[in-house]
Amino acid sequence: MARTITYREAINEALAQEMARDPSVVVMGEDNAGGAGSPGEEDAWGGVLGVTKGLYHQFPGRVLDTPISESAFIGAAVGAATSGLRPVAELMFIDFMGVCFDQIFNQAAKFRYMFGGKAVTPVVVRTMYGAGLRAAAQHSQALYPIFTHIPGLKVVVPSSPYEAKGLLIQSIRDDDPVIFCEHKAMYDTTGEVPEESYTIPFGEANLAREGGDVTIVAIGRMVSVAMEAAGELASSGVEAEVIDPRTTSPLDTDTILESVEGTGRLVVVDEATPRCNLATDVSATVAQEAFGSLLAPIQMVTAPHTPVPFSDALEDAYIPDAQKVVNAAKAVTEWER
Amino acid sequence: MADARIARVTMPKWGLSMTSGKITEWLVEEGDEVQEGAELAEIDTDKIVGTLEAAAAGVVRRIIAGTDSSAPVGATIAVLAPAEVPDADVDQVVAEAEEQLASGEVEEPAGPVVATVEVEGRAIAYATMGEGDEVVVLVHGYGGDKNSWLFVQEPLSRTRTVHAIDLPGHGASGKDVGDGSLDTLAATVLGFMDAVGVGRAHLVGHSLGGAAVTAVAAAAPDRVSALTLVSPAGFGQVDASYLRGFAEAGSRRELRPHLGKLFADEGQVNRQLVDDLLRYKRLDGVDTALQTLLGTLLDGDEQAIDAAALLATVEVPVVVVWGRADQVLAPADASDLGRAELRLVDDAGHMAHMEQPHAVVDAVEATGRKEDG
Numbered sequence: 001m002a003r004t005i006t007y008r009e010a011i012n013e014a015l016a017q018e019m020a021r022d023p024s025v026v027v028m029g030e031d032n033a034g035g036a037g038s039p040g041e042e043d044a045w046g047g048v049l050g051v052t053k054g055l056y057h058q059f060p061g062r063v064l065d066t067p068i069s070e071s072a073f074i075g076a077a078v079g080a081a082t083s084g085l086r087p088v089a090e091l092m093f094i095d096f097m098g099v100c101f102d103q104i105f106n107q108a109a110k111f112r113y114m115f116g117g118k119a120v121t122p123v124v125v126r127t128m129y130g131a132g133l134r135a136a137a138q139h140s141q142a143l144y145p146i147f148t149h150i151p152g153l154k155v156v157v158p159s160s161p162y163e164a165k166g167l168l169i170q171s172i173r174d175d176d177p178v179i180f181c182e183h184k185a186m187y188d189t190t191g192e193v194p195e196e197s198y199t200i201p202f203g204e205a206n207l208a209r210e211g212g213d214v215t216i217v218a219i220g221r222m223v224s225v226a227m228e229a230a231g232e233l234a235s236s237g238v239e240a241e242v243i244d245p246r247t248t249s250p251l252d253t254d255t256i257l258e259s260v261e262g263t264g265r266l267v268v269v270d271e272a273t274p275r276c277n278l279a280t281d282v283s284a285t286v287a288q289e290a291f292g293s294l295l296a297p298i299q300m301v302t303a304p305h306t307p308v309p310f311s312d313a314l315e316d317a318y319i320p321d322a323q324k325v326v327n328a329a330k331a332v333t334e335w336e337r
Numbered sequence: 338m339a340d341a342r343i344a345r346v347t348m349p350k351w352g353l354s355m356t357s358g359k360i361t362e363w364l365v366e367e368g369d370e371v372q373e374g375a376e377l378a379e380i381d382t383d384k385i386v387g388t389l390e391a392a393a394a395g396v397v398r399r400i401i402a403g404t405d406s407s408a409p410v411g412a413t414i415a416v417l418a419p420a421e422v423p424d425a426d427v428d429q430v431v432a433e434a435e436e437q438l439a440s441g442e443v444e445e446p447a448g449p450v451v452a453t454v455e456v457e458g459r460a461i462a463y464a465t466m467g468e469g470d471e472v473v474v475l476v477h478g479y480g481g482d483k484n485s486w487l488f489v490q491e492p493l494s495r496t497r498t499v500h501a502i503d504l505p506g507h508g509a510s511g512k513d514v515g516d517g518s519l520d521t522l523a524a525t526v527l528g529f530m531d532a533v534g535v536g537r538a539h540l541v542g543h544s545l546g547g548a549a550v551t552a553v554a555a556a557a558p559d560r561v562s563a564l565t566l567v568s569p570a571g572f573g574q575v576d577a578s579y580l581r582g583f584a585e586a587g588s589r590r591e592l593r594p595h596l597g598k599l600f601a602d603e604g605q606v607n608r609q610l611v612d613d614l615l616r617y618k619r620l621d622g623v624d625t626a627l628q629t630l631l632g633t634l635l636d637g638d639e640q641a642i643d644a645a646a647l648l649a650t651v652e653v654p655v656v657v658v659w660g661r662a663d664q665v666l667a668p669a670d671a672s673d674l675g676r677a678e679l680r681l682v683d684d685a686g687h688m689a690h691m692e693q694p695h696a697v698v699d700a701v702e703a704t705g706r707k708e709d710g
């Protein structure tokens with residue numbers, strides 16, 4: 001039975017159900033229990049934004065508080081994964097991933113390949129990304145393209161509570177390292193989510209909306225922006241098809257190509273900065289594989305190539321919004337040679 | 338007070354999740370005189386396009402929500418009244434309705450009441466509509482759920498208590514199907530009746546559910562007052578590739594072509610239907626349930642269930658409804674159906690209760706009348 005819950009609750013429920021199902025699942029990270037200014041385990045925080053709240057007492061000994069040393073605890077999680085556990089490590093902000101790149105890029109991502117498939121690394125790194133919370137340059141980036149670039153990692157960017165739960169369960173059951181990117185401004189968004197456990201396979205895009213005039217590919221928080229734009233476009237007679245790839249690696253290029261073959265027009269919306277991101281990746285694939293179907297140049301709607309600004313007004317201008325998507329869709333639908 | 342002879346045609350609530358509907362086509366014009374049960378409009382619920390029928394006779398005095406407009410469930414979309422009701426009275430009702438539509442403050446009619454009971458250790462979910470001494474229990478088919486009766490449950494509930502259940506492994510019921518045998522499914526239906534205190538009921542079953550309710554009638558004749566079967570399993574030829582394909586499909590791309598076989602018009606398969614089924618199929622336990630039930634349905638490429646033998650022992654009135662264009666289970670020969678009346682339905686495939694719901698409603702009512710006679 002489905003009911004309406006938040007993105008935060010959906011993630012928490014996925015963790016709780018998998019921990020109940022499989023004793024090898026453990027959760028580790030900063031401030032899962034205690035945290036700055038709190039008396040300790042009794043008011044277990046459940047991470048900086050409370051996503052793992054309640055698990056500490058529900059699963060004694062399986063929710064581990066870690067020192068503020070990402071290289072140490074991500075390394076520990078990767079090692080634990082190779083030796084039989086299924087750790088879900090919470091690396092608070094994706095912006096901090098830099099201090100443990102070696103553990104992720106050079107260790108976790110490589111074991112399966114370097115050891116002839118004999119080692120598996122079923123680790124999930126949950127992390128927050130995205131702008132909009134006035135958290136400035138070091139806590140607001142959309143860095144999922146960096147992980148997408150590395151073979152051996154799977155990269156998940158859920159756009160709704162339904163997606164978050166099913167994709168997290170799939171991430172935990174998957175035998176490869178997964179970077180699970182949660183948009184920090186989405187935790188309170190709500191949606192229908194089944195009570196039961198379920199999975200969503202990686203590399204399968206969700207057709208969020210059908211339409212024949214223009215294909216809009218968007219991921220994570222940008223899916224709701226694209227849907228809002230599609231609603232506005234519909235009122236002016238332009239029917240947009242909205243595709244949410246759900247995972248950037250693997251990427252469901254088939255669904256995107258099939259859609260563009262039908263519409264002939266493509267807009268890609270990406271909260272990441274514009275160089276070597278999902279927008280360029282999808283655009284290049286479509287230009288290479290479906291050039292003959294294109295009726296207009298591809299439009300990319302992304303953040304500008306700058307750090308996320310501290311100023312509220314500049315941050316608002318930085319994030320792609322529905323109006324920018326509408327403008328891009330109109331540019332491609334009204335384009336004439 | 339508005340004239341009691343003025344009947345509001347409202348946006349129906351077809352299923353739990355429906356909050357609004359879009360009128361894709363009006364089948365009547367202002368000034369037309371219609372009988373009760375006449376087809377008024379085609380309405381798109383996101384799940385499927387259904388036909389709204391007149392709940393009362395009268396003249397179509399005003400169409401308030403035009404073609405291609407959407408209205409919330411419960412909103413007045415047209416007004417019926419006998420010709421002698423003055424225009425001024427009709428205008429007043431229309432004005433109220435237009436105001437409601439504009440403000441969006443529409444009182445939603447009570448939809449089905451949803452609950453769960455425990456039957457032999459399994460949670461069985463069901464939805465109940467209507468009140469009445471006559472009790473109808475609707476039992477869906479393989480891979481379906483209680484919502485598949487969305488167009489049938491509401492009209493039947495006007496004078497009856499109508500329960501639609503989720504079989505084990507389906508909908509919101511527990512996903513453990515045990516051995517998945519026809520006996521287990523039949524015991525579930527009986528156990529459900531026990532749990533909600535129904536002594537005797539008119540059972541309506543579709544496909545696998547049709548075989549299940551036939552098994553109930555054979556095993557417990559005193560509990561069943563009549564049977565209406567819609568494309569029941571266990572008679573004649575089956576398209577085994579459909580059943581296996583449905584069970585195995587793991588993606589939208591794989592599932593969609595199979596679903597086309599369910600309907601006379603493949604266009605009935607929309608994105609929402611495919612997505613809803615995929616969401617169901619991805620719940621833990623569903624894969625095992627569907628595979629187990631596949632063993633109940635198929636013996637090689639043939640049907641494993643012999644419903645004709647079960648039906649031969651049934652003495653209550655039986656009407657069988659079958660879409661002429663059913664590609665999943667070919668319509669049975671009348672000779673296999675014994676004394677049961679066979680009603681073949683035009684423009685319907687395997688899902689007559691969704692494609693031509695009035696034919697199924699008519700059949701249920703006809704079966705009920707035989708019981709009285």
